[in-house]
Amino acid sequence: MHDDVRKSGAFNPYEMAVQQFELAADKLSLSEDMREILRKPKRELCVNFPVRLDNGRIKTFTGYRVQHNVNRGPAKGGIRYSPEVTLDEVKALAMWMTWKCAVVGIPYGGAKGGVICNPKEMTPAELERLTRRYATEISIIIGPHSDIPAPDVNTNPQVMAWIMDTYSMHEGFSIPAVVTGKPLSIGGSEGRNEATATGVLFVTRRAARYIGMPLQGARVCIQGFGNAGSIAARLFHHEGCKVVAVCDSQGGIYNESGLDPAAVVRYKQEHSTVVGFPQAQPISEQELLEVPCDVLIPAATEGSITAHNADRVQARLIVEAANGPTTPEADAILYQKGTTVIPDILANAGGVTVSYFEWVQDIQSFFWGVEEITHKLEMIMNRAFDAVALQAERYHCDFRLAASMLAISRVAEATKIRGIYP
Incomplete structure (x- = not known):
């Protein structure tokens, strides 16, 4: 992929993510078999769903949820609402989430979601109906132990509250741990917004x-x-x-x-x-x-x-x-x-790290103060930076390659140890 495609509007984030992956895989001398597993997402869900607008008209929207890899734990990743959402963008972001979780050492795999829409042109009531219907469509693959969404571009704690409520209604009882980035009043975490x-x-x-x-x-x-x-x-x-x-x-x-x-x-x-x-x-x-x-x-x-x-x-x-x-x-x-x-x-792994803290707090129904959260976050970020710096020195490369190598080797190790089913 060359940079002139960015100018022509054909910039493809997934090709860029795979290109970054191959650079690190080369440096790690990763086997072709392992590359075959890690360069493709595990699941790609595409949903088309109708939403009733305030003027009574029905409009069909397209949404995605992609799980890249779940060998180190449940899938984790944000949901974005934007006219620019594409499946390739969501696939790239899901892959980056896998490496992000691995580089800071938290037990998640990567996922991402998105709906093609312009939230700036929608009323709060339309956004709620869109969110609840999208949540229902992807509820077949999300869950507190399978795939945990979070806010991203043009989504916020209120959107997460609607997803959590919709999912909980299907199950018949409250499941706060199905999403992170929620308002504090329904199981959100201190320090998540910052x-x-x-x-x-x-x-x-x-x-x-x-x-x-x-x-x-x-x-x-x-x-x-x-x-x-x-x-x-x-x-x-x-x-x-x-x-x-x-x-x-x-x-x-x-x-x-x-x-x-x-x-x-x-x-x-x-x-x-x-x-x-x-x-x-x-x-x-x-x-x-x-x-x-x-x-x-x-x-x-x-x-x-x-x-x-x-x-x-x-x-x-x-x-x-x-x-x-x-x-x-x-x-x-x-x-x-x-x-x-x-x-x-x-x-930017601070976001998913505190999302992880929120999920842990929801699972155990026991909450921490903001000082404890900030202290734990600083420890994890510093440890991750030091590990990446060491890798960069060892392989005489830039920090991106070093971070990718560290993350990919951790995911590859989990994949190898688990083996291939059946």
């Missing part, structure tokens, strides 16, 4: 120390100002960093002496975008990636950093809060430039 951004901060601290870069006063650029991006801006600001640029899907803002994230969040709540924030100059999303900075945090969608712009990225450290923001071609350019990239499967 988990991805908190995990990003923990690995950035570790990575900055590793490359000998002080975080105090470091200039940070954040692409994407949704849940992960806006909370990361706040956390890095508290850490003593200067957040110099942020952007959302409408455009970006830049102030070299630093933005006040709390003021930007307030502005975005009022105007639905960061564009036009008074104490900053406007920049495009593309320009944000090339701003002079120490830490760049891509927190938007796949394929942002490509062969076309990688040589213009000026950050010393890239920490991927989003999934798949850097193409393999861009990785090669960045590695040659000496830019350290902390890959998505390590950098």
